[in-house]
Amino acid sequence: MMSLDLELILGPLRDAADVGEPRQSRLYRLLKASILDGRLAPGTRLPASRQLAMDFRMARNGVLFAYQQLLAEGFLDADRQGTRVAALPLAAGPAPAPLVGQEILSRRGRQLPRIDRSDASLPFAPGIADLNAFPWQRWARLLQQAWGEVSARQLAYTEPGGEPALRRAVAAFLSARRGVACAPEQVFIVAGGQVALDACAHLLADEGDTVWMEEPGYPHARNAMLAAGLRVRSVPVDQDGMAPAEDLWRTDPPRLLFLTPSHQYPLGSVLSLERRLAFLNRLTPGGWLIEDDYDSDFNHVQPGARPLPAIQGLRPDAPVIYVGTFSKLLYPGLRIGYMVVPRWAVTALGEAIGTLYRSGRCVEQRALARFLDSGELTRHLRRMAPVYRARQQALRAALGAEFGTPEHILGGQAGLHLVLRLPDGPDDVAVVRAARELGVIARPLSSYYADGTAAGNGLVLGYGVAEEGRIPELVARLRVASTTARSSDGSAP
Known part of the structure; x- marks a missing residue:
C-alpha cells in the first residue's frame, strides 16, 4: 500500500491540468523534485512499477520509463527487494535560498x-554608420x-x-x-x-x-x-x-x-x-x-x-x-x-x-x-566621406539655430558624432529621456564620466543614421525635449 506522503507527492498524476505533458514525464518530474527537496528521504522504497501503474491508471511502461531514467541519473537504487531512493547529499534538505539584489554579482560585477x-537604429544614436548605404x-x-x-x-x-x-x-x-x-x-x-x-x-x-x-x-x-x-x-x-x-x-x-x-x-x-x-x-x-x-x-x-x-x-x-x-x-x-x-x-x-x-x-x-x-571597403569609405561631412555640417547648423550656442558644440574633425554641451542645464539624462519619447536617441554626456558628474552635462549626438534632410526637424525635437526637461526640473526657461 502506498504511503500517505507518496500519495500526496504523486497526486498531480491524477490531475489532467498539465495538458500536453506525457504522464511518464510528469511522474519522472514529480519523483525527482521530491528527492531533491527532501520529501522523499534516502532509503524510501517506491511501489512496484505494476502497482503504481494500477493505482494511477497509467501504462506500466510509463512507470518503468520514469524509474529507469531516475536510476540512470543516480536518484534511485534497485535491488532484489525493489526500488528505493538513493542516499544523496542533495536530499539533506531544501535547496539554498536564491541570492537577491546585488549579491548575485561579484564585487567587480557590481561596480x-x-x-x-x-x-541604435534611431537618430542621433552615436557610433553607428549608415547601414542602408552599405x-x-x-x-x-x-x-x-x-x-x-x-x-x-x-x-x-x-x-x-x-x-x-x-x-x-x-x-x-x-x-x-x-x-x-x-x-x-x-x-x-x-x-x-x-x-x-x-x-x-x-x-x-x-x-x-x-x-x-x-x-x-x-x-x-x-x-x-x-x-x-x-x-x-x-x-x-x-x-x-x-x-x-x-x-x-x-x-x-x-x-x-x-x-x-x-x-x-x-x-x-x-x-x-x-x-x-x-x-x-x-x-x-x-x-x-x-x-x-x-x-x-x-x-x-x-x-x-x-x-x-x-x-x-x-x-x-x-x-x-x-x-x-x-x-x-x-x-x-x-x-x-x-x-x-x-x-x-x-x-x-x-x-x-x-x-x-x-x-x-x-x-x-x-x-x-x-x-x-x-x-571595396576603401571605395565604400570614399563614397560615404562626403555624405557624413554634409550631415555633420547640417547638424552643426541646426544645433546652432535651435540652441544658439555654437561655442558649446564639440568635435567635428573626424568621426560620426558631435557633442552639445549644456552647461546651464537642463539635466542631460532628463533630456535624453524626453527625446526618446519623441523618437530621437541621444546619449547623456554625463554617462561618459566615471562619476557621472554634472560638469559633463550635455548630449552626444551621432549623425551616421540621420538623413541630412531630416536633421533640422530632428534637432527641433531635441529642443522640445530640452524644454520639457527644463520644465520638469523646475528650472527657469
Missing part, C-alpha cells in the same frame, strides 16, 4: 556602470563565395589568430590608411573590439594594477578594465587629448594607458603629435599603451588628407597594442575586430590569446579578406 542599450549585394556575393570554399573542418574553429588571408589583408589595410607598421603575424583577429580590450585587461595587467583612462571616455573600455579588477585612474581630456598632470607620472604611473588618439570619444579631440611622442617616451618599464583607433576613417577638416599617423607607427617596437574593429565600417553584428601586437610579443601574446579565446566565423573572415583586398 560596472550600466550602459544605455536603447534602439554595399550589401557585393558583401552577400563574397559570403556566398566563401561558403563554397569551406569544409566541415574549417567550420569548427579557425586557425589561432584568425584566417591567414584576413590577417594579411588587415595588415595591408592598416599600413595604407593608418601608417601602422606590422607584418600579418602581428595581427590577431578577435570577436570584436570589446574582446580585444578584454584581452588587454586580462593579459597585460594584474588585478589592482593602475590603468589610465580618458575622462570622459569610452564606457565599454572602462568596464573591461573594471571587470578585470584593475584600478581605473580617470585623466582629464582637453582640446589636444589626454592631459595628465605632471606629478601623476611619479605618484601613480600606469601599467596600462588607454587612448583614443585619432578622435577622442566622446569629446572629439585629436591627440597632438607632441603628446603622442610624450606618452611613448614616458611609459614606465612593464607598461603598455592601448591605442583604440576609434573613428579614424573620416577626416572632415581636410577632405582626402590622411589623419595623424597611428601611435603604433611612430615606434613600431614600442609596447603598443593597436586595437580596432570593422563594426563601424561595415555593420555592428559582424563582430570582427583585431589587435596588432609588437613583433617581440607575438609568441607570448599569441599563445595567451589562443588559450583564452576560441576563433570562429571562418566564412565571414574569408569574405572580409576579399572585401579588403578588392578595395
Whole structure:
C-alpha cells in the first residue's frame, strides 16, 4: 500500500491540468523534485512499477520509463527487494535560498556602470554608420563565395589568430590608411573590439594594477578594465587629448594607458603629435599603451588628407597594442575586430590569446579578406566621406539655430558624432529621456564620466543614421525635449 506522503507527492498524476505533458514525464518530474527537496528521504522504497501503474491508471511502461531514467541519473537504487531512493547529499534538505539584489554579482560585477542599450537604429544614436548605404549585394556575393570554399573542418574553429588571408589583408589595410607598421603575424583577429580590450585587461595587467583612462571616455573600455579588477585612474581630456598632470607620472604611473588618439570619444579631440611622442617616451618599464583607433576613417577638416599617423607607427617596437574593429565600417553584428601586437610579443601574446579565446566565423573572415583586398571597403569609405561631412555640417547648423550656442558644440574633425554641451542645464539624462519619447536617441554626456558628474552635462549626438534632410526637424525635437526637461526640473526657461 502506498504511503500517505507518496500519495500526496504523486497526486498531480491524477490531475489532467498539465495538458500536453506525457504522464511518464510528469511522474519522472514529480519523483525527482521530491528527492531533491527532501520529501522523499534516502532509503524510501517506491511501489512496484505494476502497482503504481494500477493505482494511477497509467501504462506500466510509463512507470518503468520514469524509474529507469531516475536510476540512470543516480536518484534511485534497485535491488532484489525493489526500488528505493538513493542516499544523496542533495536530499539533506531544501535547496539554498536564491541570492537577491546585488549579491548575485561579484564585487567587480557590481561596480560596472550600466550602459544605455536603447534602439541604435534611431537618430542621433552615436557610433553607428549608415547601414542602408552599405554595399550589401557585393558583401552577400563574397559570403556566398566563401561558403563554397569551406569544409566541415574549417567550420569548427579557425586557425589561432584568425584566417591567414584576413590577417594579411588587415595588415595591408592598416599600413595604407593608418601608417601602422606590422607584418600579418602581428595581427590577431578577435570577436570584436570589446574582446580585444578584454584581452588587454586580462593579459597585460594584474588585478589592482593602475590603468589610465580618458575622462570622459569610452564606457565599454572602462568596464573591461573594471571587470578585470584593475584600478581605473580617470585623466582629464582637453582640446589636444589626454592631459595628465605632471606629478601623476611619479605618484601613480600606469601599467596600462588607454587612448583614443585619432578622435577622442566622446569629446572629439585629436591627440597632438607632441603628446603622442610624450606618452611613448614616458611609459614606465612593464607598461603598455592601448591605442583604440576609434573613428579614424573620416577626416572632415581636410577632405582626402590622411589623419595623424597611428601611435603604433611612430615606434613600431614600442609596447603598443593597436586595437580596432570593422563594426563601424561595415555593420555592428559582424563582430570582427583585431589587435596588432609588437613583433617581440607575438609568441607570448599569441599563445595567451589562443588559450583564452576560441576563433570562429571562418566564412565571414574569408569574405572580409576579399572585401579588403578588392578595395571595396576603401571605395565604400570614399563614397560615404562626403555624405557624413554634409550631415555633420547640417547638424552643426541646426544645433546652432535651435540652441544658439555654437561655442558649446564639440568635435567635428573626424568621426560620426558631435557633442552639445549644456552647461546651464537642463539635466542631460532628463533630456535624453524626453527625446526618446519623441523618437530621437541621444546619449547623456554625463554617462561618459566615471562619476557621472554634472560638469559633463550635455548630449552626444551621432549623425551616421540621420538623413541630412531630416536633421533640422530632428534637432527641433531635441529642443522640445530640452524644454520639457527644463520644465520638469523646475528650472527657469
